Amino acid sequence: MRFALFILALVAAGPATAGSFRPPAGCETFMTVQSRGCRVSNHYQCSADQKGDQWRADFDQEGMFFLSRIDREAQWVESFDLNPTVRQTLDPNPADAASFTDLLAGRDDFDFRLSKETGEKSHVTGHDALTGKSMTMDGVTLLQTAFDFTEVDAEGNELRRARGNEFVHPEWRLFFAGPSEWHDGNDWLPVNGSPVQFVFPGEPGFESTQPIFECGALMSRAPLHPPVQEASYAR
Template sequence: MKAGMILLALLLAAPAAEAGSFTPPKGCETFLTVQARGCRVSNHYRCTADAPGDQWRADFDQEGMFFLSRIDRQTQWVESYEFNPNLRQTLDPNPTDPASFDDLLAGRDDFDFNLSKDDGAHSHVTGHDALTGRTVVIDGTTLRETRFDFTETDAEGQVLRRSRGREFVHPELRLFFAGPSEWWDGEKWLPMDGSPMKILKPGQPGFAATQPIFECGALMSSYRPQPAPQPDLATEAQSHDDL
């Protein structure tokens, strides 16, 4: 919490982000920058004050940071922040079936947990992630492919979000990356694709960038991702990347 609030104070008070300008809070270190489809760049960092295995991710579009999140070693969604308006969401204690990255690496992880927002809203998330058995190489990094399916409902049981599709995981870094997916808008499935395009480590050109470079344009406010190749959703299908 403390590291997140420091980052909020630093970045929300700053002018529009400039390429290569990301600096995490004191006591934290950036270890990965990911340029993705859909005009998004993410900077991943760790802080010594956090529990071992905790990781932060700061997402930027052309106008600056729009999302901040922290996960634990099992990739549970500990807390996240949205902006304009500012809103914090946290994982409720004692989940029925907590997310487990270890279970996923063994083949499949089912999850069932609750989330609370500081505006008083509560929601319930159920779903699963499963390895497909396939690997992909993106910008020289080998990732394992997953299928996922999750549903988020409000306190009355009304569906708030539902998504299914594919993601990619980095077993050693214990990270999820978005992939081709579909989101239910209440009437139909809409294709999305936030797949990583460049995965950058310290010292590489573009590391710590805060300006996205893929699928961006002057009219990003009306941007709609292009249809992505659709997976075979009849087989195994939480999106940890954007929950």
């Protein structure tokens, strides 16, 4: 209930909340990330959750559009697509659970299923692998990964397919978007939501809800939001 009320409050507030993100009661924001593709994400943790769980709230120029929770292994525990709000959760007993620990050893393969509260179900398979390269962004060193995943519905019809690169921070146990390609059923479409700026408590721009990079008037929601789950679903 607390997250339902939290989502309703933020969606109702829309862009007017710029610079004033506040997580639900009992939760604390620990980092704000400004990314390419006109997106800003606020990362927070809640005392009532399992140890290692982390939340991420994504905003564009029109307000919050996505909310997700991962566990210590960066499994996609639950997420909320907004406008309208639809909750999606990880099904129990995955065939091959996503493992951040395995990824840090070199490679992680995953095979799991997801369910939406609308009754829709899907099956996700793929992998993440370290490339051996690292990059420093805004003073933060991240390890580069290569990923590939496919999501199909209950009948086996392809819903999403993507490949490319992402970045991970071993201590934070977090994935960040990178240059990738999304298949639209006919062609591969490039997208790059790489992080540009990391903002921590006490710094200007912390808990901002207004994205600042690549937010030109010609940018549209359509090509940006389908790939916002840009990562492998192992996040």
